Amino acid sequence: MNTLVAADGKNMRVLVIGGSGHIGTFLVPRLVRAGHDVVTISRGTRSAYADAPEWRQVRRVVADRDREDAEGTFGDRVAGLNPDVVVDLVCFTLGAAIALVERLRGEVGHLLHCGTVWRYGPSHKLPISEHPGGTAPVGEYGIQKDRIARMLKEESASGGLVTTSLHPGHIVGPGWHPIGPLGNLDPAVWTTLSAGRPLRVPGGGADLMHHVHADDVAQAFERAIQHRDAAAGEDFNVVAPTALNVRGYAHIAAGWFGHTASLEPVTWEQFRETTSSEYAEQSWDHLHRDHCFSIEKAKSLIGYAPRYEPEDAVLESVRRLIEHGELKVASPLVV
Structure with a gap:
């Protein structure tokens, strides 16, 4: 079993699933600069949207998640890389999320999931906060992401894997x-x-x-990792001011x-x-x-401070x- 999370929140092995995409382009260099050992899993060898020297310090693993999820082996691949923290940027179904949680429970100190503001339905009252009671999501993408976020919250509340879900707006970069x-x-x-x-x-x-800039989303993930105790079991809106x-x-x-x-x-x-x-x-x-969202929860609990x-x-x-x-x-x- 891995040491869960370093006491100072630094020098951890952080695994980013989908590391060369919109968010990973900015998150991976941030994590390297923060002193973490960073590993990425992507389905191809495409470069990130913006180059940065920090990528030279990153171990990159190529894997077809859809195929391995179908075979029931993706969780084993993730666990086999011995991460302290896992950031999942490309999980879109409740089944895939549950499989990963069950495999990592007791072996990983923190699982962070990238959701979406489309977990919320058409607005009735603005700004929209993370508190329950809004309208139900519409469309399978938002429905699945909402189910994943609720499952993760229940997992942490029951004493299982420590999880956090972050829900970006329309990502720009x-x-x-x-x-x-x-x-x-x-x-x-x-x-x-x-x-x-x-x-x-x-x-x-x-x-x-x-909207939200991709680097501000990356900032939110970094701060949730840094402030694990405050982020444990929480969900956060991540948008521009x-x-x-x-x-x-x-x-x-x-x-x-x-x-x-x-x-x-x-x-x-x-x-x-x-x-x-x-x-x-x-x-x-x-x-x-x-849609218009409140970011007060992210600001107060993990210090989220969007620049854009x-x-x-x-x-x-x-x-x-x-x-x-x-x-x-x-x-x-x-x-």
Whole structure:
């Protein structure tokens, strides 16, 4: 059996499952700088979204989690690497989460799970806190993540494995497209705003989205590891200090290109007529939830202190995409 957690919270072996993804890109270097021995498990050999010298000190293991979960061997692989702490960034079903918990119980000092704010359903009262009583999640992704978070909380409350679940908003960072002002990934939205042309907005433009920079999510995981006792058995919202609604997001984004947004409110039916089914569904998924979250629990218990306002995180992402020719715009950035 491993020594559970070092008394000073340092020099532990931390295993990050899904370490080369959005969050892992920033979390893994943070953990190395904090003095931990870091191991990652990923399904391929793709590089992280941003390079950092700390990656040279990381042991990387390639594994097909889906296949090994189906075979019932993934937990053995994780336990065999002798971690003190496991950070699971890519668990999406309750069955997979239960299997990992049962295998690691008594052998690992702390299991941290990456959930999602979509564990919450459409908002009735804002901001949304971690306390129970809100609306039920919609969609299988959010339903599964909510079930996982509840299972983990019960596991710790019953005296089993020490767990923590962290629930990020819409993750933004350099290297991938952000959820845009209409709640989708349609690049044409950015072309329209950068040209100063009218943008068709479904509904009244007041629906909220709550973004978060990937490095702020990584910070939350690092602090939950550092403050294990405070984080034990808890779940945390992890988002930017503020949220953006559709019209505010559009006006801010148009200003980056020296324009004032011209918004044309339309019904959802009209919006779907002129938008691809894929992008219309993305917009509905993000906007009808109308989410804004409280981060007071994370701030008070683990010292979470996000550095990025949502618009700053998105601007960093958009600038990188433009510079690398991955996003075409009609006017240059003026900020």
